[in-house]
Amino acid sequence: MSLPSGFLERILFIIQRYGMSILRGAGSTLLIAVVSTAIGCVIGLLVGTVQTIPVDQKKWSVKRVLITAIKGILYAYVEVFRGTPMMVQAMFIYYGLLYAGLDISIWLAAIIIVSINTGAYMAETTRGGILSIDPGQAEGAKAIGMTHWQTMRSVILPQAMRNIMPQIGNNLIINIKDTCVLSVIGVVELFFASKSVAGTYYTYFETFAITMVVYLILTVTFSRILRAVERKMDGPDSYDLASTDTLAHTSGLYNYPGRGYTDEDAEGGDRK
Amino acid sequence: MNGEAVLEIRHLSKSFGKNEVLKDINFSVHTGDVTCIIGASGSGKSTLLRCINLLETPTSGEILHRGENILTRTEVSVAPYRAKVGMVFQNFNLFNNMTVLDNCMVGMLKVLKKERKAARETALYYLGKVGMAPYINAKPRQLSGGQKQRVAIARALAMEPEVLLFDEPTSALDPQMVGEVLTVMRALAKEGLTMLVVTHEMAFARDVSSHVVYMADGVICEEGPPQELFGNPKMQSTKDFLARFREQ
Numbered sequence: 001m002s003l004p005s006g007f008l009e010r011i012l013f014i015i016q017r018y019g020m021s022i023l024r025g026a027g028s029t030l031l032i033a034v035v036s037t038a039i040g041c042v043i044g045l046l047v048g049t050v051q052t053i054p055v056d057q058k059k060w061s062v063k064r065v066l067i068t069a070i071k072g073i074l075y076a077y078v079e080v081f082r083g084t085p086m087m088v089q090a091m092f093i094y095y096g097l098l099y100a101g102l103d104i105s106i107w108l109a110a111i112i113i114v115s116i117n118t119g120a121y122m123a124e125t126t127r128g129g130i131l132s133i134d135p136g137q138a139e140g141a142k143a144i145g146m147t148h149w150q151t152m153r154s155v156i157l158p159q160a161m162r163n164i165m166p167q168i169g170n171n172l173i174i175n176i177k178d179t180c181v182l183s184v185i186g187v188v189e190l191f192f193a194s195k196s197v198a199g200t201y202y203t204y205f206e207t208f209a210i211t212m213v214v215y216l217i218l219t220v221t222f223s224r225i226l227r228a229v230e231r232k233m234d235g236p237d238s239y240d241l242a243s244t245d246t247l248a249h250t251s252g253l254y255n256y257p258g259r260g261y262t263d264e265d266a267e268g269g270d271r272k
Numbered sequence: 273m274n275g276e277a278v279l280e281i282r283h284l285s286k287s288f289g290k291n292e293v294l295k296d297i298n299f300s301v302h303t304g305d306v307t308c309i310i311g312a313s314g315s316g317k318s319t320l321l322r323c324i325n326l327l328e329t330p331t332s333g334e335i336l337h338r339g340e341n342i343l344t345r346t347e348v349s350v351a352p353y354r355a356k357v358g359m360v361f362q363n364f365n366l367f368n369n370m371t372v373l374d375n376c377m378v379g380m381l382k383v384l385k386k387e388r389k390a391a392r393e394t395a396l397y398y399l400g401k402v403g404m405a406p407y408i409n410a411k412p413r414q415l416s417g418g419q420k421q422r423v424a425i426a427r428a429l430a431m432e433p434e435v436l437l438f439d440e441p442t443s444a445l446d447p448q449m450v451g452e453v454l455t456v457m458r459a460l461a462k463e464g465l466t467m468l469v470v471t472h473e474m475a476f477a478r479d480v481s482s483h484v485v486y487m488a489d490g491v492i493c494e495e496g497p498p499q500e501l502f503g504n505p506k507m508q509s510t511k512d513f514l515a516r517f518r519e520q
Binding site: 134136137139140141142143144145146147150154155158159162235238239240241242 | 327351352353354355356358359361363364365366368369371383384405406408409411424428431
């Protein structure tokens with residue numbers, strides 16, 4: 001079959017003949033990006049949470065030494081994977097594992113690489129998210145007898161998670177785009193697939209015009225989805241008054257607002 | 273002095289670096305007491321309260337809870353003590369990610385390990401007491417300052433503490449909201465709740481408390497029944513402090 005001459009005709013031609021392989025590439029990109037972002041967030045959440053464990057610097061204990069050692073290792077992890085390009089990490093880890101005699105599938109390698117890379121960024125994001133929560137929240141929790149972990153789980157992390165949601169979205173979008181560097185170890189994702197298609201007929205411009213649009217559709221769709229998730233996390237702006245509750249006003253404290261005390265507080269005593 | 277001593281503070285000192293904030297504080301809280309701590313800003317009142325709840329670690333001294341020194345406890349067993357000593361903060365510190373009802377229930381569920389149904393009933397009972405039962409579905413950001421503080425009081429009460437600490441509960445409120453919080457506190461005092469209140473509300477200290485402590489520069493200058501301390505203060509610094517309030 002011969003290649004048509006017009007730009008639009010060529011695009012249609014490519015879509016008809018190679019649309020499926022581009023779509024499969026997009027599917028791979030999406031799969032790697034979504035799974036790795038999810039795993040990376042879990043890694044980041046754990047690492048970031050451990051980094052914020054308070055240690056009593058005055059008292060010597062086994063626990064303190066252990067926590068300090070773990071923090072040191074995690075700090076090194078974050079610095080190494082944040083401080084080197086993912087493309088180099090992909091080569092290093094994939095061929096390193098081969099060298100060590102571990103012949104893992106290219107898919108597993110891809111997911112491992114993107115996950116630990118995302119984890120390194122998310123660790124710092126989580127730490128920032130935790131630090132951004134007013135210390136009063138933790139004090140409120142401690143004052144009712146909650147332990148450090150109960151405070152983290154019930155009070156701090158849910159709020160920190162909400163605050164870092166935009167950053168999780170950022171990471172997902174970066175991952176959708178950056179999985180293209182995995183083509184260096186032979187992962188057939190959207191970029192690799194497009195390059196193969198383009199090479200067949202030397203239609204680089206036309207093919208990558210399609211690829212651009214596909215990437216854009218993926219990223220825009222996911223940024224919309226994450227916005228919707230954020231809105232869901234915020235909950236409704238209004239609330240219902242539960243005034244029919246039988247247990248309301250049992251003490252009768254507010255049946256006669258303004259009575260029961262006589263001094264200068266009286267002007268301010270009315271409930272709104 | 274009413275019943276037995278719940279808390280005894282002995283030779284308590286606290287320094288932040290070289291800054292000595294509390295110097296050799298001694299006093300005790302008995303069951304049913306309403307103790308008000310008054311004094312100028314920076315005199316160490318809030319730090320004292322935060323030391324009692326171990327939000328700050330005292331530099332030296334003892335805090336006895338029913339005769340047992342809590343400062344020798346390890347970090348893990350501090351939590352059950354805190355559950356018995358409630359605290360109401362100046363800035364409410366309600367959990368922003370939870371509704372009013374969940375704010376009051378979370379401590380009972382996680383710390384006291386109560387059943388959900390029982391916790392809900394207790395929470396509703398105390399929310400009713402502070403007039404906030406209709407607002408159980410609201411989030412803290414949807415409430416006014418006075419409403420938030422009343423929920424914070426209900427949250428502390430729901431733990432059914434032996435003594436409730438108030439750290440300037442009305443200082444962050446608009447003047448018209450101060451009244452609604454003080455009304456709740458007066459009612460609680462009347463019911464016999466053991467309270468330790470750091471406050472700038474002199475009328476409240478004079479009318480409601482059974483014992484008043486005047487602090488200045490990290491030491492207790494004078495303490496006694498409110499009639500005596502307000503009516504016939506012995507120390508010159510107490511007289512000066514109270515005179516400044518009368519001028520207003």
